[in-house]
Amino acid sequence: MRQLFLLGLYFLSMAAHAQPAQPLYKDGKAPIETRVQDLLGRMTVEEKVGQLSTVLGWEMYQKEGRQVGTSAAYRKAVDERHIGGLWATLRADPWTRKTLTTGLNPTQAAQAANALQKYAVEHTRLGIPMFLAEECPHGHMAIGTTVFPTAIGQGSTWNPALLGRMAAAIATEVRVQGGHIGYGPVLDLAREPRWSRVEETYGEDPVLTSQLGAAVVQGMQGSSLKSGRNVISTLKHFAAYGVPEGGHNGGSISTGVRELYQSFLPPVHAAVQAGVQSIMTSYNSIDGVPCSASEFLLTDVLRRQWGFQGFTVSDLGSISGIMTSHHVAATPAEAAALAINAGLDDDLSGYGYDKALLDALKQKLVSAETLDRAVGRVLRLKFEMGLFENPYVDVRQAARQVNSPAHVQLARQVAQESVVLLKNKQNLLPLAKSLQRIAVIGPNADNLYNQLGDYTAPQPASNIVTVLEGIRAKVSAATQVTYVKGCAIRDTSSADIAAAVAAARQAQVAVVVLGGSSARDFKTEYQSTGAATVATGPQALSDMESGEGYDRATLDLLGRQQELLEAVVATGTPVVVVLIKGRPLNLNWMAAHVPAMLDAWYPGQEGGNAVADVLFGDYNPAGRLPISVPRHVGQLPVYYNAPRPARQSYVELDSKPLYSFGYGLSYSQFAYSGLRVTSTESSGAVSVAVRFTVKNTSARAGDEVAQLYLRDDVSSVVTPDKQLRKFQRLYLKAGEQKEVQFDLTAEDLMLLNQRLEWAVEPGAFTVMIGAASDDIRLQGQFSVKQLITVSTTAL
Incomplete structure (x- = not known):
């Protein structure tokens, strides 16, 4: 019997030794750098190139009723291209064609993320988990999430600590749904208000942008990427993207080395010092060199001078743009080689590297060492986040933590602190809640999406509070609140200015809500980068006049808004203008003729409550302008800290802005x-x-x-x-x-x-x-x- 027992132990021992040892890269206790090198040594060239592909993600899941799983397109991309990441998987908007019905709620999003991860881990040779990157400029761009004010409003708070709390909330909402990377903050200086993406920035100043940006990076990343609540922050756009000539999005930049270092690079450097782990290149060129192919920016500055340790990623399609837009490469392989040799690690699109990079390797335009360097930077962060040990999320947590009451209250606070009181003649504000008749007028008074800004997913109407709703909630049932839209933002084919005038005449005060919109619709055409294409022709115009791709030649109120305002003011009823918009506009007439003005930018889902809090004095405004408001486009650029000498006045008007950087009033002195x-x-x-x-x-x-x-x-x-x-x-x-x-x-x-x-x-x-x-x-x-x-x- 004893002999049989010993024989059994022997065979068990032999069987154990016969099993292959666990690969070192799967040992969670091993040093990360050791794991990276072990995994690189096991990968084929095709698998390495695949790890650098971050492809468009919203087509990678399949939704049938309540069931969510992987799509055939995803399985093919993993099996054949060995992709390492997805972008905007949970995104919903007209560009992606994902609606409240066809998109994913937070619970479904977590289910989809787990299904995608499961396939990558269990159906590939090496089981490398997937990175899921999501857009997060003012909230996670997904259905049911908390929508905060856009960045230009965040900048108006001048409150880094508050933005750090906001960023932590956004990160939590991304992470519990299965995301790992949050695209944001945008650290471009906005010194060209005609540019379509002003709303995504913290304004015109490097110091304000640096402090706010560093706080957001720290809030998103926290103290540990393994926390289950934090994500990698990807700051945008490197570098000097916000001052294109003529305001043309992605246009070339005219700046010298000194101005680059003293103004445009400090916010990025501050973020690197704050520990940012990912940086996105910009579409533009500087002094003839595309930023996505600039060894000076991506290697000399970022790594040698600043010691950046994370990974870089292209903006969508910008590697291909080295050839197709900038024409400094003749073939896709040459464009891929220019980018990766310069120090650009990851390809947001999946077609900038992929086959083009494989061809570049075959043509010996790129060395094996350069490839390993880029792949290692991406893998290192997958290990640091603990994805090899914990690739999945708890589906039950998504619905509990996304758009939680605490996050909604935080959105209201950020919106309150972002409101800038521009004018308050004879202390018209705050309004008395005992008013009996209030007219609420204007195209942005009761429009859900016009107050949310670009990079916003469709949201349940119950999550959004408009200015009209906020005002009605402030007063008693005895107060008559009359609402008239009056006109659209851009479309001049129909308006009801007469009804607005009649309402104003009957009211004790008229609150007129004007401005702009970045709200996308399903009629708009979009470029491959997601930027909107400005429509021409006889069709009805959407309200959209701001947001990526919507550059302006003028800064005037569009449509019949000015006509509406002048008609309401002519009634003699006291008027308060509330501005909801994404860029500085021409406010000259209203500054001269309207007694009270508030700038709320795009205030997010709690914007209506926040504006009403300010209007009725439940919150004392203290927002400050993070960008100068010009009197005329002919003044541009008009940022406050331009190099000396002082600018002289024009024949037609003063050289000074209407409202300067840092300006904002209060109900206190x-x-x-x-x-x-x-x-x-x-x-x-x-x-x-x-x-x-x-x-x-x-x-x-x-x-x-x-x-x-x-x-x-x-x-x-x-x-x-x-x-x-x-x-x-x-x-x-x-x-x-x-x-x-x-x-x-x-x-x-x-x-x-x-x-x-x-x-x-x-x-x-x-x-x-x-x-x-x-x-x-x-x-x-x-x-x-x-x-x-x-x-x-x-x-």
Whole structure:
């Protein structure tokens, strides 16, 4: 018996030894770099190239009734092309042809993600999990998610901490539905308001954009990508995409190296310092070199100077665009080679690399080492996220955490803080809730999608609160609220201005909601990149005049909106204009003739509640403009921190904007006093402490945004007359005062000199403290005695 037992143990031992050992890359306890190299050593060239393909994802699932699974197109892409990632799988919009009916709710989205992941893990030779990337500029672009204000509204909050909380909420909603990468934030500087994508930016200033962008990156990524709540942040667009000539989306950029380093690169560098793990290239070229093929940007700056460790990804189709748009490559293989050799790792489209990259490898335009470098960067983050150990999500969590009450309340807070009070003559605002008759007029007063902005999925109507609904919820049943649309945003074929006038005449106040729209519809045609094609011809016009692809030649109110406004104002009834839009518009007439104006940008799903909170005084507005509002397109560009000399006025009009960067009113008043500036120098360093007091001199509590601007009085290269360096949004009770301290270091004082070296030059500096770039309340000076050189990696 004992012999039989020992014989059994022997055969069990032999069987165990006969089983193949687990591959090292599947050992969750092994170092990540070891796992990456082990996996690379097992992959074929075709599998490596496939890992660099992030293909369009919304055709990769199949929905039949309540059942969701993989599509034949997905299985073919995995089996034949070995793809490594999907983009916008859960996206729904007219471009993808996914509606509230044909798209996925949060539970179905999690089911779809699990099904896609299961096939990749169980039906491929190496079982490499899939990356799912999703659009997240102001919420996850999927059905049923929380829709926050667009970025230009987020920028108006001047509140990095709040945006960090918002980003964490967005990341959670993506991750519980099975996504891993969130596309956002957009860190382009918007100094060209004719450009269609202004709404996606934080405005015109590098310091404000840097701080807000870094907060969003940290909120999305958290402290661990394995948390189950965080995602990889992919910032966009690298680089200088927001100032195209003539406002043409994707157009060439005219900028020198010094301006590139001093203005356009700092926000990206701040995000790298904040730990961003993914960066998307832009469609444009700089000085004749497409950004998607720029070794200077993708390798010299990003990796050698800044030490970026994540992976880069093309914008949709931009690798192919090296050949088809920029014409600096003759074949797809040449375009793929230019991109990957420059340092572009991942292909968003699936057709920029794929066969073209295989051909480039065969033609020896790309080395095996270059391929492994790119693939390794993508795989490294799959390991860091723990996808090899935990590729799936808990389907039950999606419905619980997506658009949760806490996230809805947060959307309302972001919208409240984003509202900019532009004018309030004779304190018309806040309105009394005891008013008996209110007219609510205008094309954006009760339009769900016009207040949500571009990159928004279809949403249940019950999730969205319009301005009309917000106002009705504020007043009692005894108050008569009359609504008249009056006209459309663009279409002039029909209007009911007479009815609007009649309603205004009967009202004690008229709230007129005007502006623009980025709302896409199923009649609009779209380019392969997803950008809209501007329609021409006799068909009825959609409201869309902003959003990707909708560049403007003028900034005037379109359609019959101006006619509507003038007719309502002519009634003599007090008028409050609420602006819902994605870019600065021509506000000259209303600024002269309308007593009260609010700018709400695209305020998101809680926009109606937030606007009503401000209108009736339940929230004291403190939003500040993150972008200057021009008087005329002939002034452009009109950003506040343009290089000296000061711009002279035109024959026809002033050179100054109508409203300057940093501007915004409040129902409270604030006084600044007691400026003290103390500078300290030591070997190779300088520190400047700026202290002052802000006091709420009114009887109402509110927020103030204290802003510090700096001028290098005499410099070896041309610098701006003023440049924002510090800011703080602070809450003050009625009569309360607080001391504010801002600390400046060499990085705040430095410039890029004529030798292209970062340095703080000896001489005088002027400190300006105020409530806006053109509302300076306190001013002081300090001097730097010795030249201070700054490391080039400091930017």
